Amino acid sequence: MVRRSLLTAATAVALLAGVLPAAAAPPDTGTGARLIDRDAKLDGFVDPAWYRANIPFVDLPDAEIEDTYYYRWRTFKEALKYTGPEDGWIVSEFLGPVGYSAPGGGISAAAGHHLYEGRWLRDTRYLDDYLDYWLTGSGSGPKPPTEELNPNTTDWAHQYSFWVADAVVARASVDGRWDRATALLPELVEQWEGWDPQFDPELGLYWQTPVWDAMEYTASSYQSDDPYHGGEGFRPTINAYQYGDAKAIASLLRRTGDLDGAADFESRAAELQSNVESRLRDGDFYKHVMRDGNPAREPIADREQIGFVPWYFGMAPPEADAAWSRLTDPQGFAAPHGPTTVERRSPWYLHEAERGCCHWSGPSWPYATSQTLTALANQLQDRPDQPFVDRQDYYDLLRGYASTQRKDGHPYVAEAHHPDEDRWLYDSPGHSEDYNHSTFTDLVLSGLLGIRPQQDDTVRIAPLAPTGWDHFAVEEVPYRGHDLSASWDRDGTHYGQGAGLRISLDGVEVHRQADLSPVTVPVTGSASEPPRLVDDLVNADGTGFPEATASYAGESDDAWEAIDGQDFHLDVPGTRWTNHGSPNRTDHLQIDSAEPIDVSDVRISFYDDGNGVRTPDSYRLQYRRDDEWVDLPTSPPRPGEPSRVVLDQPVRTDALRVTPLREDGGAVGITALQSWRPAR
Incomplete structure (x- = not known):
């Protein structure tokens, strides 16, 4: 019997998101509180966990910027x-x-x-x-x-x-x-x-x-x-x-x-x-x-x-x-x-x-x-x-x-x-x-908010923001292995953390001043070296193996595009397989490899165009053992969030098959199907 690891919210970020599970998001450390509502900033984004794990967040009085x-x-x-x-x-x-x-x-x-x-x-x-x-x-x-x-x-x-x-x-x-x-x-x-x-x-x-x-x-x-x-x-x-x-x-x-x-x-x-x-x-x-x-x-x-x-x-x-x-x-x-x-x-x-x-x-x-x-x-x-x-x-x-x-x-x-x-x-x-x-x-x-990286063990903060701005904030800037944040609140009423310019490292305030004049703050350390990972299903040029096939593919939605190494969710250009227009009740996407591979961490990014192709209600993930297809345990996918299956013990196989299922029989699609492992 194959058992699936149950992932907490913090560890559910896929390896493709580029972070170790233990570092799925910057830690809440020190006495500082986040000033920026990250979920609000990412409203409508596909795979919001990737952004939470990777990008600095800004709060600006200028909506265009x-x-x-x-x-x-x-x-x-x-x-x-x-x-x-x-x-x-x-x-x-x-x-x-x-x-x-x-x-x-x-x-x-x-x-x-x-x-x-x-x-x-x-x-x-x-x-x-x-x-x-x-x-x-x-x-x-x-x-x-x-x-x-x-x-x-x-x-x-x-x-x-x-x-x-x-x-x-x-x-x-x-x-x-x-x-x-x-x-x-x-x-x-x-x-x-x-x-x-x-x-x-x-x-x-x-x-x-x-x-x-x-x-x-x-x-x-x-x-x-x-x-x-x-x-x-x-x-x-x-x-x-x-x-x-x-x-x-x-x-x-x-x-x-x-x-x-x-x-x-x-x-x-x-x-x-x-x-x-x-x-x-x-x-x-x-x-x-x-x-x-x-x-x-x-x-x-x-x-x-x-x-x-x-x-x-x-x-x-x-x-x-x-x-x-x-x-x-x-x-x-x-x-x-x-x-x-x-x-x-x-x-x-x-x-x-x-x-x-x-x-x-x-x-x-x-x-x-x-x-x-x-x-x-x-x-x-x-x-x-x-x-x-x-x-x-x-x-x-x-x-x-x-x-x-x-x-x-x-x-x-x-x-x-x-x-x-x-x-x-x-x-x-x-x-x-x-x-x-x-x-x-x-x-x-580096320009508007003035985070000026230095070659010594410091960072210079020298904003070019307009003098009329009464507030701005930037948080979770990865700098030398630390979480750097800076906020400006002219009179202290916008963020409720006091007036002036505040600079924090890992949630701990390290500097405060009344104006936006340049300041240099000591920062030592370096980013950690993450492990190297390999996706055994990728085929970037579409030749040879791994080979992607499907029981049906919509017009211009080739099965290979699910393993082309790209994962984006645009109508045009597309990088996806769909079964749009299929006469079948269900369809599957299958990936065959030239040699058996060890499968332990599978990520599936389902395509949802908000119209005819929607996130499935459930899906079957199977691997081929001898001449039989064996089910792996899955959970219902959530719109806009990649599905991930992590196995306690790898299974060895030369083929994987995904069958997305919609209760109403409607069309489904996949933009990325990946099987990640540590590099040897």
């Missing part, structure tokens, strides 16, 4: 894809497959954004795997040097520009696992040096083609003979990325005691910074300089949004700060749904923008908006007294960015938005939905 914040955690969760035991988890850009991705579906173009956004998750396994994917796994493997996949590079991690070392340090500054970060040094140095073929020793600068900077049809590429694949030039982007990565590598080398190596990379960064200043800064703005047909190395006349990227990495000196006046200039980058990707005064502004994706000649791209907002936050933190921008500008831009992420009145992000009109320009059905090509939660946490 708050709603977008929680929505963007949903889109990030949707983008988490388990590819199998070799590469583990990746963070996808598109929810559906595209023909130009690396094996498993990774695209390096927005990987820096993914790492900045994902660093705030409590479970470290997602980004552990993702970094390994790009540095040592399939994402670092060989790539054809073709026109369609970038003819200038030969591996997937260099298909697009990518600020990986900087992101590694940014992430380690949150979780405190510096040993893991320094262990990546050989690969980080190799990645940095991988751009050497695009380094011009005469200028001391790197060149890049705009399309492989993740930006097609730009004001700069239009000034070449190939607006899509042309326009090679010395750009603020790739040079700032290499500067930021060199600084990060130097920092990691110092931690290992390699002071000579650190000094070498500091010198490379300094030389690159000097050359950017002398070659790419044209007056008060950093510009693209054409590589070909430009013997004088003159910059183009147009100011593009990429000119703000140097501030992302702390590269720009005070003499360049006047560039920020362009951000709010009505003839510059300012727009209701902006910023624009090239100034309005440019003759290339919105050139051919309505002729289909993907033009960076003015449309507002969340990718670029994220970079600009991060750069702006750094500017306001580093040089708050300059006269060009202030915290109100940050809030206005962030709020505009939040309100832009809407469609039909609901939170939504696609590829690019019209800068002046309330419509997405590039929004292809089945392709652009919930596009994971930018950040937002990081902008709220």
Whole structure:
């Protein structure tokens, strides 16, 4: 007889949720009480336990920003894809497959954004795997040097520009696992040096083609003979990325005691910074300089949004700060749904923008908006007294960015938005939905609420929230293995915990002050190392085994999609099996493996579209023993919550079968069927 373990509410979070059962949620410790009603914030979310276990919670007086914040955690969760035991988890850009991705579906173009956004998750396994994917796994493997996949590079991690070392340090500054970060040094140095073929020793600068900077049809590429694949030039982007990565590598080398190596990379960064200043800064703005047909190395006349990227990495000196006046200039980058990707005064502004994706000649791209907002936050933190921008500008831009992420009145992000009109320009059905090509939660946490991770044993709290706000709170921020919280209550009446700014660690107040001036608080420790887990049922590419079959499958609802490593609950695109339209009273989904597997922890995510396909009233879970199907014990599923079956003793089998049952005989569906075990 097979016995099922009975799970308490705290341990019922599935292993896929990325937490140990004992750490299903941050503990209630100390004397502090939660100020934020987590259940209310997650109302309507599928798998709320995952969010409770993983994300920081915020309470803001601005509903637009708050709603977008929680929505963007949903889109990030949707983008988490388990590819199998070799590469583990990746963070996808598109929810559906595209023909130009690396094996498993990774695209390096927005990987820096993914790492900045994902660093705030409590479970470290997602980004552990993702970094390994790009540095040592399939994402670092060989790539054809073709026109369609970038003819200038030969591996997937260099298909697009990518600020990986900087992101590694940014992430380690949150979780405190510096040993893991320094262990990546050989690969980080190799990645940095991988751009050497695009380094011009005469200028001391790197060149890049705009399309492989993740930006097609730009004001700069239009000034070449190939607006899509042309326009090679010395750009603020790739040079700032290499500067930021060199600084990060130097920092990691110092931690290992390699002071000579650190000094070498500091010198490379300094030389690159000097050359950017002398070659790419044209007056008060950093510009693209054409590589070909430009013997004088003159910059183009147009100011593009990429000119703000140097501030992302702390590269720009005070003499360049006047560039920020362009951000709010009505003839510059300012727009209701902006910023624009090239100034309005440019003759290339919105050139051919309505002729289909993907033009960076003015449309507002969340990718670029994220970079600009991060750069702006750094500017306001580093040089708050300059006269060009202030915290109100940050809030206005962030709020505009939040309100832009809407469609039909609901939170939504696609590829690019019209800068002046309330419509997405590039929004292809089945392709652009919930596009994971930018950040937002990081902008709220590190910018608006001012949680500034540090490389020493501290955290700096320096909110950029508007001075008129009378309250805000952020709780359960995973920082160095602790639960960090901060709240602002101007007069003490909103939260009832006293007036001022309160900072707590693990529920214990460690600092209080009357205003929102910056403060640094000591925090020591690091995040724990969670165990590695393997899903034996996943088949990310749909070939071979495990093999999924069904007694009936609805149109476009293939059985394989239940084991494709993705778990999201959208109508389009879909990743699910359903029996919608079946003539049968009941239907089953069956997974056959090539070899017998040990089954001890099964997770089933049922699909419910609120219409014809609904959560089943019950289900049968069976495993094949010899030639018979044997029942495993189950409990009635709850709408919006994954079902989990944990066995005291594993059963060994080469097939599992799930039969969802509705009393009214209606349609059912499954978005994910998984069997998890510890990695061997």
